[in-house]
Amino acid sequence: MVQPIDMKRFAQLKAAGELPSPRGVAIAIIRLTQSNNVSMAELARVIKGDPAFVGRLVKAANGLVAENRRAVVSVQEALMVLGLPAVRTMALGFSLLSHYRKGGCAGFDYGHFWSSSLLMAISMQALMLRVRLAAPDDAFSLGLLARVGELALATLYPDAFSRLLNDIGRNPGLQQVSLEDQAFATNHRELGAAMLTDWGVPDVLVQPVRFHECPEVPGYAEGSREHGLVQCLVLSRAIAQLCLAAESEHERLMGPMLRLSSRLGIGRSDFIALCERVGREWGEWGKLLQLRTEAAPRFGELGNRAAVAVGDRGEPAGSGEAEEARPSKALLLVPEEQCRHALRAALEAAGLAVCEVSSARLAIEMAIDVQPQLVFVQWQREAGDEGQAFVRDLHDMRLRRSLQVVAVLPDNDDDALRWLSEAGADDYLLLPLGGVALKARLQVLLKMLGLQLELEREREELRNFAAELAISNRRLQEAALTDPLTGLPNRRHALEAMQVEWASSIRHSRTLAVMIVDLDELKAINDTHGHDVGDIALRQVSEVLRRALRAQDILCRMGGDEFLVICPDTDLAAVVVVAQRLRAAVEAFEPDTGGPQLRMTVSVGVAIREPGMPGFNSLVKLADQGAYAAKETGRNRVIALQAAGA
Numbered sequence: 333m334v335q336p337i338d339m340k341r342f343a344q345l346k347a348a349g350e351l352p353s354p355r356g357v358a359i360a361i362i363r364l365t366q367s368n369n370v371s372m373a374e375l376a377r378v379i380k381g382d383p384a385f386v387g388r389l390v391k392a393a394n395g396l397v398a399e400n401r402r403a404v405v406s407v408q409e410a411l412m413v414l415g416l417p418a419v420r421t422m423a424l425g426f427s428l429l430s431h432y433r434k435g436g437c438a439g440f441d442y443g444h445f446w447s448s449s450l451l452m453a454i455s456m457q458a459l460m461l462r463v464r465l466a467a468p469d470d471a472f473s474l475g476l477l478a479r480v481g482e483l484a485l486a487t488l489y490p491d492a493f494s495r496l497l498n499d500i501g502r503n504p505g506l507q508q509v510s511l512e513d514q515a516f517a518t519n520h521r522e523l524g525a526a527m528l529t530d531w532g533v534p535d536v537l538v539q540p541v542r543f544h545e546c547p548e549v550p551g552y553a554e555g556s557r558e559h560g561l562v563q564c565l566v567l568s569r570a571i572a573q574l575c576l577a578a579e580s581e582h583e584r585l586m587g588p589m590l591r592l593s594s595r596l597g598i599g600r601s602d603f604i605a606l607c608e609r610v611g612r613e614w615g616e617w618g619k620l621l622q623l624r625t626e627a628a629p630r631f632g633e634l635g636n637r638a639a640v641a642v643g644d645r646g647e648p649a650g651s652g653e654a655e656e657a658r659p660s661k662a663l664l665l666v667p668e669e670q671c672r673h674a675l676r677a678a679l680e681a682a683g684l685a686v687c688e689v690s691s692a693r694l695a696i697e698m699a700i701d702v703q704p705q706l707v708f709v710q711w712q713r714e715a716g717d718e719g720q721a722f723v724r725d726l727h728d729m730r731l732r733r734s735l736q737v738v739a740v741l742p743d744n745d746d747d748a749l750r751w752l753s754e755a756g757a758d759d760y761l762l763l764p765l766g767g768v769a770l771k772a773r774l775q776v777l778l779k780m781l782g783l784q785l786e787l788e789r790e791r792e793e794l795r796n797f798a799a800e801l802a803i804s805n806r807r808l809q810e811a812a813l814t815d816p817l818t819g820l821p822n823r824r825h826a827l828e829a830m831q832v833e834w835a836s837s838i839r840h841s842r843t844l845a846v847m848i849v850d851l852d853e854l855k856a857i858n859d860t861h862g863h864d865v866g867d868i869a870l871r872q873v874s875e876v877l878r879r880a881l882r883a884q885d886i887l888c889r890m891g892g893d894e895f896l897v898i899c900p901d902t903d904l905a906a907v908v909v910v911a912q913r914l915r916a917a918v919e920a921f922e923p924d925t926g927g928p929q930l931r932m933t934v935s936v937g938v939a940i941r942e943p944g945m946p947g948f949n950s951l952v953k954l955a956d957q958g959a960y961a962a963k964e965t966g967r968n969r970v971i972a973l974q975a976a977g978a
């Protein structure tokens with residue numbers, strides 16, 4: 333049973349006040365995201381107070397969108413894509429990264445630590461897009477913070493931890509965790525898990541972090557979500573190690589990674605594509621976070637070399653993926669020579685590549701490497717439970733779905749029949765093997781297996797289809813809220829945001845102002861210079877408006893040449909000042925049309941929420957009437973129809 337995390341020891345350490353903890357804007361973000369009724373505008377306002385975090389958040393959101401679609405560019409969009417819980421943990425992770433990129437622990441390589449954590453973060457995000465065991469954005473933060481316990485020990489005990497790391501450096505046989513337990517009465521795994529728990533990360537995500545360095549300890553069932561998450565963290569760590577290792581080490585590290593990814597149901601080519609994406613993103617993130625990165629390893633070549641290496645050991649090289657609907661590979665754990673030869677001959681005659689393994693201990697490794705669709709296991713009285721354990725292991729593994737295990741047994745032997753039912757093989761062949769009977773039995777077996785593989789392939793296609801559908805839905809949802817010309821939130825989004833801000837301003841008794849900004853004489857520009865030039869003008873003016881606004885204001889295109897600006901916590905005098913600034917900025921701006929020179933102006937109506945207004949429509953209408961009045965009185969002006977102090 334998994335021991336609970338020791339929060340008592342953690343509480344003592346926390347009381348000392350020196351544990352790594354988020355600072356500055358991150359604290360405000362974490363506090364806000366914990367409240368249920370935070371508005372996106374409030375959150376965006378706080379986030380924009382930290383320009384570095386804005387860039388990281390937008391980058392993280394872009395990691396979730398497919399490579400061939402429009403990138404996320406604004407904080408609001410990023411918030412929509414990521415969701416509040418992910419934003420909270422990201423604020424936490426990035427704040428730690430900013431404030432703990434150096435420290436007083438001489439033996440602890442802070443740069444290497446963060447480069448490796450970043451690689452784990454990107455790898456976890458990419459893996460979750462594939463295996464879908466957790467939200468990819470949660471997984472990013474999880475990867476980033478997976479080894480935070482080590483940072484904590486380096487921060488709490490800089491000298492002692494430095495000595496401990498130096499000792500391990502001199503004698504790699506030492507167990508880091510035991511040394512930490514002796515020296516600090518805790519270790520980085522337990523401490524990291526306690527910190528994540530303290531920061532509100534759910535237990536289902538904390539436990540995999542706690543055990544990813546010792547994946548066998550918790551005894552999670554193969555195929556369970558926890559088991560999958562632990563394996564993903566192990567794999568992310570392996571990707572990070574490979575990316576940071578010397579080139580001479582790459583090939584050695586690639587083989588186990590391919591085996592692990594295959595256990596997670598990721599085919600070789602998919603996994604290589606995933607690693608290549610991680611490599612690309614690593615470079616981009618490295619620039620953003622000013623972390624050391626290197627040229628990404630050539631994963632494609634490494635993958636091919638690893639495939640050849642498997643072939644060298646006598647297994648069929650093949651594609652390594654169990655996706656063909658026709659069985660093509662068989663593995664034999666059949667010690668009796670005559671019997672083994674008969675099987676090999678019959679299988680090869682049926683067109684299968686055959687590989688042999690001599691011990692049950694090696695058989696599971698071989699099965700992961702080769703990914704056979706047929707495994708023959710001969711029962712042996714003197715071999716005890718080994719063969720049975722092997723069959724059970726195969727059973728537990730994901731690759732078991734498209735695999736038939738055939739027991740080879742002597743006829744009329746009660747012990748062997750008992751073994752057969754306990755081991756859970758799918759079929760059996762009775763000794764002696766050979767002749768027409770064996771051929772006929774194999775034919776039936778292969779036919780059944782072919783049908784099963786076909787079914788499995790269809791299921792896989794359905795799963796992929798469902799995953800793609802989920803992504804397309806999210807994309808559609810976003811597209812439905814975005815104006816394609818300017819990239820700004822559209823009318824529908826504007827009305828949703830208005831509803832939220834209206835309710836929030838009433839609940840917290842805060843002021844709320846809006847502006848209607850209407851371009852002057854766009855029709856004349858269209859008529860004189862063409863619609864394309866009108867489009868350029870619209871796009872560039874929207875950018876001018878965006879830049880002239882304050883961080884907390886929400887700019888939306890309502891349609892045509894009309895924009896709505898929502899200004900939370902703003903009174904009439906303040907909104908007039910902002911509106912005048914917008915107006916002046918547009919007037920001073922010269923659109924770069926690549927041709928005709930244009931002079932642009934805007935007419936602006938402003939209004940604030942008044943007690944007794946029945947709903948936000950009345951507020952928008954009042955601002956609209958102001959804009960109309962501005963047009964009527966000569967354009968390029970700001971008009972408020974309410975009296976100051978309203």
Ligand SMILES: Nc1nc2c(ncn2[C@@H]2O[C@H](COP(=O)(O)OP(=O)(O)OP(=O)(O)O)[C@@H](O)[C@H]2O)c(=O)[nH]1
Nearest residue numbers: 851852853854855856858863866867870892893963
């Ligand atoms: N190029 C371009 N023009 C647009 C777009 N949407 C609306 N328009 C044009 O914007 C013009 C709006 O016309 P009006 O409402 O008369 O406004 P205006 O010409 O700006 O004049 P005033 O508002 O009175 O100053 C129309 O000619 C529309 O065709 C667009 O996406 N691109």
